[in-house]
Amino acid sequence: MKFLVCLKQVPDSTVRVKVAADGKSIATDGITWSISPYDEYAIELALEHKDGDPSTTVSVVTVGPARSRDALRQALAMGCDDATLVTAADTVGGLDVAKALAAVVKEAKPDVVLCGKQASDDDQGLVGPALAEALGWPHVGMLTKIAAVADGVELWREIEGGHEVWTAPTPVVGLVHKSAKEPRYPSLPGIMKAKKKEIPEKDLAALGVTPGAPRAEVVAMEPPPQRGGGKILKADGDVKALAAELARLLHEEAKVL
Amino acid sequence: MRPEAGQTERELAGAVRDWASRALPGPRIAASESEGALPADVIHDLGELGVLGMGVPESDGGLGASTVVFALVLEELGAAWPSLAIGVSVNSGIVAGSIVRHGTPAQRARWLPRLMDGSGLGAFALTEASSGSDAASLRATARRDGDGWVLNGRKHFITNAKYAPLAITFARVGAAEEGVATRPGAPPTAHAGITAFIVPTDAPGVSLGPSDHKMGLLASDTSALVLEDARVGSDAVLGEVGRGFGIALAGLDGGRIGVAAQSIGIARAAIERAVRYARERRQFGKTLVEFEAIRFSLARARTEVDAARMLALRAAWLRDRGCPFTREASMAKLFASEAAQRATYQALQVFGGYGYMREYEVERYARDARVTTLYEGTSEVQRMVIARSLVAA
Numbered sequence: 001m002k003f004l005v006c007l008k009q010v011p012d013s014t015v016r017v018k019v020a021a022d023g024k025s026i027a028t029d030g031i032t033w034s035i036s037p038y039d040e041y042a043i044e045l046a047l048e049h050k051d052g053d054p055s056t057t058v059s060v061v062t063v064g065p066a067r068s069r070d071a072l073r074q075a076l077a078m079g080c081d082d083a084t085l086v087t088a089a090d091t092v093g094g095l096d097v098a099k100a101l102a103a104v105v106k107e108a109k110p111d112v113v114l115c116g117k118q119a120s121d122d123d124q125g126l127v128g129p130a131l132a133e134a135l136g137w138p139h140v141g142m143l144t145k146i147a148a149v150a151d152g153v154e155l156w157r158e159i160e161g162g163h164e165v166w167t168a169p170t171p172v173v174g175l176v177h178k179s180a181k182e183p184r185y186p187s188l189p190g191i192m193k194a195k196k197k198e199i200p201e202k203d204l205a206a207l208g209v210t211p212g213a214p215r216a217e218v219v220a221m222e223p224p225p226q227r228g229g230g231k232i233l234k235a236d237g238d239v240k241a242l243a244a245e246l247a248r249l250l251h252e253e254a255k256v257l
Numbered sequence: 258m259r260p261e262a263g264q265t266e267r268e269l270a271g272a273v274r275d276w277a278s279r280a281l282p283g284p285r286i287a288a289s290e291s292e293g294a295l296p297a298d299v300i301h302d303l304g305e306l307g308v309l310g311m312g313v314p315e316s317d318g319g320l321g322a323s324t325v326v327f328a329l330v331l332e333e334l335g336a337a338w339p340s341l342a343i344g345v346s347v348n349s350g351i352v353a354g355s356i357v358r359h360g361t362p363a364q365r366a367r368w369l370p371r372l373m374d375g376s377g378l379g380a381f382a383l384t385e386a387s388s389g390s391d392a393a394s395l396r397a398t399a400r401r402d403g404d405g406w407v408l409n410g411r412k413h414f415i416t417n418a419k420y421a422p423l424a425i426t427f428a429r430v431g432a433a434e435e436g437v438a439t440r441p442g443a444p445p446t447a448h449a450g451i452t453a454f455i456v457p458t459d460a461p462g463v464s465l466g467p468s469d470h471k472m473g474l475l476a477s478d479t480s481a482l483v484l485e486d487a488r489v490g491s492d493a494v495l496g497e498v499g500r501g502f503g504i505a506l507a508g509l510d511g512g513r514i515g516v517a518a519q520s521i522g523i524a525r526a527a528i529e530r531a532v533r534y535a536r537e538r539r540q541f542g543k544t545l546v547e548f549e550a551i552r553f554s555l556a557r558a559r560t561e562v563d564a565a566r567m568l569a570l571r572a573a574w575l576r577d578r579g580c581p582f583t584r585e586a587s588m589a590k591l592f593a594s595e596a597a598q599r600a601t602y603q604a605l606q607v608f609g610g611y612g613y614m615r616e617y618e619v620e621r622y623a624r625d626a627r628v629t630t631l632y633e634g635t636s637e638v639q640r641m642v643i644a645r646s647l648v649a650a
Binding site: 077184185186187188189190191192195 | 265268269272273275276279280302305306307308311320322
């Protein structure tokens with residue numbers, strides 16, 4: 001089976017996000033970038049197939065600025081076979097990203113396209129369904145498992161309190177919620193092999209995509225309000241009064257009692 | 258040499274740091290330290306990651322990485338978990354390295370995969386109760402028997418013994434034995450007849466003594482290896498009969514780079530924790546980092562860590578180019594291990610009384626650091642080695 005995983009490079013989850021001077025974006029100077037966690041699960045799901053059946057191929061693609069190459073390199077180091085970088089500014093909207101991905105998919109002709117269910121930076125969850133729409137392929141979300149069956153694939157989705165099993169013909173787009181195992185770490189030999197691989201680069205124009213004016217726009221970003229300082233009750237001997245005051249505050253101010 | 262490692266080298270070390278930061282959370286390490294064993298799945302992971310075979314040539318199925326990479330990776334493992342670092346240093350540096358350098362194609366094909374696949378960690382059995390730094394005085398014996406060998410003796414303080422598929426074991430072949438490599442007419446030297454054997458730990462006559470109770474590195478196994486008429490085949494001899502002492506010394510030279518790197522990692526981790534704590538802890542209305550006494554102690558410790566790393570990378574760089582590096586490895590090991598004592602001491606001072614408590618990891622780093630001036634040659638032995646090269650005519 002032939003997998004194509006679409007990934008996005010996002011600020012690492014350990015980064016302390018700060019609002020940039022323009023008030024509409026985050027400051028990206030010196031931050032660490034990673035593969036979005038749900039996309040990592042998608043890679044792991046595909047690589048588990050490859051573990052079981054070495055004839056499986058796993059390709060990765062991303063649409064993003066030049067630094068996204070590092071995320072592709074990381075996916076190759078995890079064991080993916082090849083990677084494609086579609087260069088585009090950070091500001092290109094989700095629909096145009098989906099159109100660019102659709103052009104890559106049509107050329108690569110995979111059986112299964114996997115995306116993380118949403119990117120961890122903007123949490124929009126737009127690109128995966130839009131890609132399926134652009135391709136005219138079925139799409140199934142919240143995947144935790146995927147198995148090859150006659151004439152297609154069996155797809156396990158997580159639902160409240162259990163899971164559902166769906167089948168779909170291939171080709172199909174799957175949106176991944178989680179993999180059974182945690183995503184594997186890049187091995188040292190994997191890193192060395194990944195360094196030797198060429199990552200072809202395409203731009204939007206070459207894929208026939210002209211980015212349109214954004215239909216939705218971020219107007220402002222604000223950090224969450226600072227938390228107020230804690231309150232310290234002074235124990236001056238009268239423990240009973242202190243306990244009563246504590247109970248009152250928990251009830252009236254904190255509203256936890 | 259460059260004062261800093263190259264990008265690929267740093268990327269490989271960075272991958273190990275990322276793995277360690279996610280796969281080895283503090284409570285997991287604390288639990289293994291009190292159990293006194295390295296978890297099998299962690300060793301397995303290191304095999305999967307390619308860490309265990311990092312110094313083994315690609316033609317033998319390894320990564321074929323440089324000694325510089327080895328040093329940087331060992332630093333990361335030392336910073337994350339010193340008990341794990343020494344297990345890997347012995348397995349991948351000393352044991353696999355000795356088989357790569359001296360093994361026959363058959364020995365390489367049979368044993369290197371076992372040292373790389375994460376099913377265990379190899380051991381190096383040189384030390385005995387009465388022979389530590391004076392390794393040439395070892396008493397274990399080997400005699401020919403049919404087409405194999407029979408070994409007798411008791412090896413002490415053997416790192417990884419419990420996890421080891423094999424132990425490179427040094428024993429003396431009697432002067433009367435055939436094939437001893439002393440020149441006719443030359444007086445026998447102290448290390449005459451010493452021979453290296455690859456001893457499978459499941460060979461008949463091989464058993465383990467009880468594990469030693471140590472001050473630190475509690476999860477690293479240290480046990481005695483007992484040889485009672487242990488039988489190995491003729492293919493167990495590593496290198497030539499009677500030439501084992503050179504194999505031992507070469508193994509220790511490389512091992513010293515590993516211990517230097519481990520020491521650097523320990524020192525770095527202790528300082529990082531001290532800095533973190535000092536930024537938060539307030540006394541007399543100020544954070545600790547606002548006190549000059551604290552700032553200066555951290556600055557000195559960090560300077561020593563960087564100096565130690567440059568010494569270690571120099572030794573590694575020389576080794577990678579086939580240049581003599583014995584003196585440089587001893588200098589790196591001497592300075593790094595002594596710097597680790599000062600760094601962990603200062604880090605613990607920053608924590609004050611809390612540093613003495615087990616819940617703050619700095620206490621463990623301080624205990625783990627202590628052995629680095631002792632094993633793979635004490636500081637005094639390193640000074641002997643360095644001085645010998647200075648005064649030699």
